[in-house]
Amino acid sequence: MVLGGLLVYPVYQLGLISFLEYTQAQVSGGEPATFQGFGNYAELFGDGEFWRVLLATVVFAAACVVSTLAVGCALAVLLTRVRAVPRLALMLAALGAWATPAVTGSTVWLLLFDPDFGPVNRMLGLGDHSWTYGRYSAFLLVLLEVVWCSFPFVMVTVYAGIRAVPAEVLEAAALDGASQWRIWRSVLAPMLRPILVVVTIQSVIWDFKVFTQIYVMTGGGGIAGQNLVLNVYAYQKAFASSQYSLGSAIGVVMLLILLAVTLVYLRLLRRQGEEL
Amino acid sequence: MNLLRAQVRRPWRLAAEASALLIAVVVAFPLYWMVLSAFKPAGEIESTEPRPWTLTPSLDSFRRVFEQQEFGRYFLNSLIVAGSVVIASALIAFLAATAVTRFRFRFRTTLLIMFLVAQMVPVEALTIPLFFLMRDFGQLNTLGSLILPHIAFSLPFAIWMLRGFVKAVPEALEEAAYIDGASRTRFLWQILFPLVFPGLVATSVFSFISTWNDFLFAKSFIISDTSQSTLPMALLVFYKPDDPDWGGVMAASTVMTIPVLVFFVLVQRRLVSGLGGAVKD
Numbered sequence A: 001m002v003l004g005g006l007l008v009y010p011v012y013q014l015g016l017i018s019f020l021e022y023t024q025a026q027v028s029g030g031e032p033a034t035f036q037g038f039g040n041y042a043e044l045f046g047d048g049e050f051w052r053v054l055l056a057t058v059v060f061a062a063a064c065v066v067s068t069l070a071v072g073c074a075l076a077v078l079l080t081r082v083r084a085v086p087r088l089a090l091m092l093a094a095l096g097a098w099a100t101p102a103v104t105g106s107t108v109w110l111l112l113f114d115p116d117f118g119p120v121n122r123m124l125g126l127g128d129h130s131w132t133y134g135r136y137s138a139f140l141l142v143l144l145e146v147v148w149c150s151f152p153f154v155m156v157t158v159y160a161g162i163r164a165v166p167a168e169v170l171e172a173a174a175l176d177g178a179s180q181w182r183i184w185r186s187v188l189a190p191m192l193r194p195i196l197v198v199v200t201i202q203s204v205i206w207d208f209k210v211f212t213q214i215y216v217m218t219g220g221g222g223i224a225g226q227n228l229v230l231n232v233y234a235y236q237k238a239f240a241s242s243q244y245s246l247g248s249a250i251g252v253v254m255l256l257i258l259l260a261v262t263l264v265y266l267r268l269l270r271r272q273g274e275e276l
Numbered sequence B: 001m002n003l004l005r006a007q008v009r010r011p012w013r014l015a016a017e018a019s020a021l022l023i024a025v026v027v028a029f030p031l032y033w034m035v036l037s038a039f040k041p042a043g044e045i046e047s048t049e050p051r052p053w054t055l056t057p058s059l060d061s062f063r064r065v066f067e068q069q070e071f072g073r074y075f076l077n078s079l080i081v082a083g084s085v086v087i088a089s090a091l092i093a094f095l096a097a098t099a100v101t102r103f104r105f106r107f108r109t110t111l112l113i114m115f116l117v118a119q120m121v122p123v124e125a126l127t128i129p130l131f132f133l134m135r136d137f138g139q140l141n142t143l144g145s146l147i148l149p150h151i152a153f154s155l156p157f158a159i160w161m162l163r164g165f166v167k168a169v170p171e172a173l174e175e176a177a178y179i180d181g182a183s184r185t186r187f188l189w190q191i192l193f194p195l196v197f198p199g200l201v202a203t204s205v206f207s208f209i210s211t212w213n214d215f216l217f218a219k220s221f222i223i224s225d226t227s228q229s230t231l232p233m234a235l236l237v238f239y240k241p242d243d244p245d246w247g248g249v250m251a252a253s254t255v256m257t258i259p260v261l262v263f264f265v266l267v268q269r270r271l272v273s274g275l276g277g278a279v280k281d
Helices: A003-022 A040-044 A048-081 A084-099 A103-111 A117-122 A135-164 A167-175 A178-193 A191-206 A213-217 A228-239 A245-269 B002-010 B010-039 B060-068 B071-102 B108-118 B121-137 B144-168 B171-179 B184-195 B197-213 B216-221 B233-236 B244-278
Strands: none
Touching: A040 A048, A040 A245, A040 B121, A048 A084, A048 A191, A048 A228, A084 A135, A084 B010, A084 B184, A084 B244, A103 A213, A103 B010, A103 B233, A103 B244, A135 A191, A135 A213, A167 A178, A178 A191, A178 B144, A178 B233, A191 A245, A191 B233, A228 A245, B002 B144, B002 B184, B010 B171, B010 B244, B060 B071, B060 B244, B071 B144, B071 B184, B071 B233, B071 B244, B108 B144, B121 B197, B121 B216, B144 B197, B144 B216, B171 B184, B197 B244, B216 B233
């Protein structure tokens, strides 16, 4: 079984080495790599577009995380309040949304919001308003799709967590006259804190790295790149305009940001006195 | 308490149930629309008066999907990739999770932290170095170039989750098994494996979905040999930004979503208890 651990390690290290490789070797298409030092970073940081994309990514990811968590938790609580049939209906619908591949989900949402043939504009009486044309409406559309496909994970996990809370605790709180909101805030939330930390961190990681939805729904970053997020930006730099080194530099920036998040997460775990 | 609540708060509960049903309908609506559009005849999808039903369902879109492309081949490719990743990562994750929970060795904590950090690494950021790696090994345009990275990237999360399940199995059980004369291997496969199986299912769901949905690796590594393409790529053939073939896209989407749905329905029960077990830890 130690063998098992050793087996994983090379696979794991493979990822690690490849990650080391790209910071050092700024390879450009098989030619001998020349050492650029911080040249790429200087170029990147000097580019106004990079900062614009970075800001958009952070705001967009934050909006996604907050909405996903709010919807997921609210529905998890709702699940505990209803009888079996509505619960099963909601659960199945959520699992369906969860199971939908990102590419599929993106195209379906595009069709729903299509200016000519989509039912949503029809229902809202918006005529042929195009959702992907404006910067903010395009981001909003992608946000809705992201929330739709990622809230089920939060909902199912939090629901499973609430179910694991002993009924007596809730009963005692209710007998003491606590309101629903109060029960959630003062009893459930603290008890569910480890779970909430896990789902929050996972959501941050996932939403910070949204790629498919942006790529498909805004046609690779929107009109004149108005809907680029870091991930798509790196991809476009690297594979569309063959500036692999710049793309890698963006990747490193993303990595550093997420590592910072990891550190916060580890410190939170530590403070709770949890052993790894 | 439940009785009490039922008397006092009946209207509230009804309101909650009504909203739960309503939300379920809203959440399921995109899926319904997808299937519906796949069955609509061409003229009806591209009508400016979209209707939530169709009186003349047709299989035209599906036929177009299966004929025009080598769709069956892509489907098979996707199945091969997802299947190998699920099996390989489940087995490795099981052994590794057992190793890190049941044995104390040097660097154990370091290893655990690394699993966590590995999860945070944006896979997309690694696409560029991986691309060069695959090129150097001559693995571009092969299914292997998709399988290997996916195994590597689904492992950290799988191990991290499985750890909780292995931990939950009392050590006394292990000792009892040894006293009864079971060997280590026997304990591992005949006792521990069935016990953590729900956890394995839950983690498999994650690796299956991430592999099946993968768009980035397929788009980056399968560059010229379209016979090695997977489903997400095939789907986009129908989606041309200026004049998308909506019927084709929706039919292909339906075909692509069904296996995942089937997989989910199969594991649904175990998934909820599995996630519950992982978080209870």
